Amino acid sequence: QITLKESGPSLVKPTQTLTLTCTFSGFSLNTGGVSVGWVRQPPGKALEWLALIYWDDDKRYSPSLKTRLTVTKDTSNKQVFLTLTSVDPLDTATYYCAHRREYCSGGACEAFDFWGPGTLVTVSS
Amino acid sequence: SYVLTQPPSVSVAPGKTARLTCGGTNIRSKSVNWYQQKPGQGPVLLIYYDTDRPSGIPERFSGASSGNTATLTISRVAAGDEANYYCQVWDSSSYQVVFGGGTKLTVL
Numbered sequence: 001q002i003t004l005k006e007s008g009p010s011l012v013k014p015t016q017t018l019t020l021t022c023t024f025s026g027f028s029l030n031t032g033g034v035s036v037g038w039v040r041q042p043p044g045k046a047l048e049w050l051a052l053i054y055w056d057d058d059k060r061y062s063p064s065l066k067t068r069l070t071v072t073k074d075t076s077n078k079q080v081f082l083t084l085t086s087v088d089p090l091d092t093a094t095y096y097c098a099h100r101r102e103y104c105s106g107g108a109c110e111a112f113d114f115w116g117p118g119t120l121v122t123v124s125s
Numbered sequence: 126s127y128v129l130t131q132p133p134s135v136s137v138a139p140g141k142t143a144r145l146t147c148g149g150t151n152i153r154s155k156s157v158n159w160y161q162q163k164p165g166q167g168p169v170l171l172i173y174y175d176t177d178r179p180s181g182i183p184e185r186f187s188g189a190s191s192g193n194t195a196t197l198t199i200s201r202v203a204a205g206d207e208a209n210y211y212c213q214v215w216d217s218s219s220y221q222v223v224f225g226g227g228t229k230l231t232v233l
Binding site: 047052103111116117 | 126155156158160162167168169170173174177179211213215217219220221222223224225226227
């Protein structure tokens, strides 16, 4: 059974750096074809993809946030980390991590099949 | 960058069929995923690889893709299907995950 859970501060001040942890179980991030993604959702708004980290440590970022985002992993402790620098009230959102599975050979056919419950982060002074 | 367009809202009477669309340039060439998100909950994968359902997802939910439009069809709609629905693809030209803006389904 795959599970993921996000953790981190619920309140962050503007200009500070936000670090979130995704702790997972039921899979290994050493397995080929597996990746973990981060997605956020401002209150009342749509899902927004932030970052991906692959089993081979390849990383992808949303172009609009690329300069502020860093994703890393600790495979042995089954954790993935997301860092967002210079936060602003517009970064207030529920942040989700999700397991991403490849459904065909050749790539470009992955989907987020398991999601964490999300963690609400408020940016306010 | 690649853009997915969804109508903000769709309404349907109980027992009827709802068709939710997701528009994107030549979307048929991409693998489309659909997620359901109920109020206060995280997203749930409904359809992957255009048409496939994960285990546990009812057959009432089906997906299709043609030309520039992907469609999620919900048959025999029930009150419990009220939710926001998001389409999503991988844009291999820019190495991005792309979500649509979501459609709120209202059961009348």
